[in-house]
Amino acid sequence: MSTPTPSSPRIVLQARNIHKSYDDGAIKVLRGVDFEAIEGNTVALCGPSGCGKSTLLHLLGGLDQPDSGDIAVNGVEINRRSNLLHLLRHEIGFVFQLHNLIPDLTLAENCLIPTVAAGIDRQVARDRLHQLTQRTGLSHRLNHRIQKLSGGERQRTALCRALMNKPKILLADEPTGSLDEKTSAAVFELLLELAATEGITLVMATHDRGLAQRCDRLVEMHDGRIRGIGAF
Numbered sequence: 001m002s003t004p005t006p007s008s009p010r011i012v013l014q015a016r017n018i019h020k021s022y023d024d025g026a027i028k029v030l031r032g033v034d035f036e037a038i039e040g041n042t043v044a045l046c047g048p049s050g051c052g053k054s055t056l057l058h059l060l061g062g063l064d065q066p067d068s069g070d071i072a073v074n075g076v077e078i079n080r081r082s083n084l085l086h087l088l089r090h091e092i093g094f095v096f097q098l099h100n101l102i103p104d105l106t107l108a109e110n111c112l113i114p115t116v117a118a119g120i121d122r123q124v125a126r127d128r129l130h131q132l133t134q135r136t137g138l139s140h141r142l143n144h145r146i147q148k149l150s151g152g153e154r155q156r157t158a159l160c161r162a163l164m165n166k167p168k169i170l171l172a173d174e175p176t177g178s179l180d181e182k183t184s185a186a187v188f189e190l191l192l193e194l195a196a197t198e199g200i201t202l203v204m205a206t207h208d209r210g211l212a213q214r215c216d217r218l219v220e221m222h223d224g225r226i227r228g229i230g231a232f
């Protein structure tokens, strides 16, 4: 094994020959997916609706298990991890298409929930919340309930929530898919900017070619496998 040097990129997410089906094998979705993401890179996962993008993201983040194949996050295989919760709370952040925020709670409360679960010091969590809401232009909305926020503000809140515990990997599932074109572009810019300044590896499912082409790498899902530009 060679010792990693600054010039040798580190693979932070790796999937090998992943198979996944639903309904006891009746719906075969992933048929041997190989995927890698290099530290600090932004990767767009493209493909038509129903091709398995969400399925793959859930597997990569440990939210679901493959039928067969191996997935490693930061060099450690998910199924060999004794503490999967550590992965979910500290190493990986998720942004979903429909924000998944709690509508009756405020922006601040929604963002602080993952920090409580992770046992982060209250003041540290508050400072992080202020930093992120400032950078996403939401400082004036901290005590507003989610149901009072616009679609763009909700997705920006979801972005803040996903980054509260400083994960180095962010999995985003059509994070701007529910927004109009202009709002979508603004939220996407923010996503790229945050990923760059925090050194985050971003894997984003999207069917928006324009957004996908702004990423470092574009991979295409087809017939349950990955092919296409820049796939390793």
Ligand SMILES: Nc1ncnc2c1ncn2[C@@H]1O[C@H](COP(=O)(O)OP(=O)(O)O)[C@@H](O)[C@H]1O
Binding pocket: 022, 023, 027, 029, 047, 048, 049, 050, 051, 052, 053, 054, 055, 056
């Ligand atoms: N929990 C589930 N049970 C049964 N079928 C599912 C489930 N989740 C997804 N599917 C099916 O798997 C396929 C891939 O879904 P998905 O990963 O959501 O695709 P995409 O995100 O690319 O639109 C679809 O045919 C979908 O209907």
Ligand SMILES: [Mg+2]
Binding pocket: 053, 054, 055, 173, 174, 205
């Ligand atoms: Mg999906």
